[in-house]
Every structure is written in structure tokens, then in C-alpha cells.
Amino acid sequence: MKAWINELTNEKTELQIAPLIDVVFLLLIYFMVSARLKRPEADLTLALPGVVSVSTQLEMPDEQIIEVLADGRIVLN
Structure with missing residues (x-):
């Protein structure tokens, strides 16, 4: 019995390198x-809108009112 245990413990364990290389290549x-x-941002071609001149300035009210109606619609001012 003791001789059988010694045979098991004397076996050298070797690291298998082939499966390790396979895993590295798969990763x-x-x-x-x-x-x-x-792509770099300089290579992006964009069609930007042109500048439109407005003759009159739109006035923004000082107070913004947001309403939520019964049917779920949202209304601004």
C-alpha cells in the first residue's frame, strides 16, 4: 500500500503549454x-445647416409654464 502511494507522489506534474497558447489566441x-x-472626428463628413438671419428677435417670456393635460400631452406656455 505504501509503495503505491509513493508511486503517485513521485510523478512529476508538468504544465501543458499548448492549451494555454490556444486560450491566449482565442482571447x-x-x-x-x-x-x-x-474613425477620427476630422474624417467625418457632416452636412451642417446653413445660417439663417432673423430680422426680428423673438422675445422669450420670463416665466415658463408647463402643463400636463388629462390625456397625457405636455404643453409649454
Whole structure:
């Protein structure tokens, strides 16, 4: 019985490197695929609206009144 235990404890345990490399490559592929590639903001082409000149200034009231009607609509002033 004692000889059998000694045989088990004398076995060398080795680190398997191949599965470790597989996991590292899978993680690398996962992060490469899931990463969002962003374009620099200077490369974005936007169609901005033009400037419209207003002859009269709109007056904003000093008091803002928000009303919630019975049917759920919201009314400003």
C-alpha cells in the first residue's frame, strides 16, 4: 500500500503549454473582433445647416409654464 502511494507522489506534474497558447489566441481573436474601430472626428463628413438671419428677435417670456393635460400631452406656455 505504501509503495503505491509513493508511486503517485513521485510523478512529476508538468504544465501543458499548448492549451494555454490556444486560450491566449482565442482571447486575442475575441478582443480584436469585438473592438470597435473608431474613425477620427476630422474624417467625418457632416452636412451642417446653413445660417439663417432673423430680422426680428423673438422675445422669450420670463416665466415658463408647463402643463400636463388629462390625456397625457405636455404643453409649454
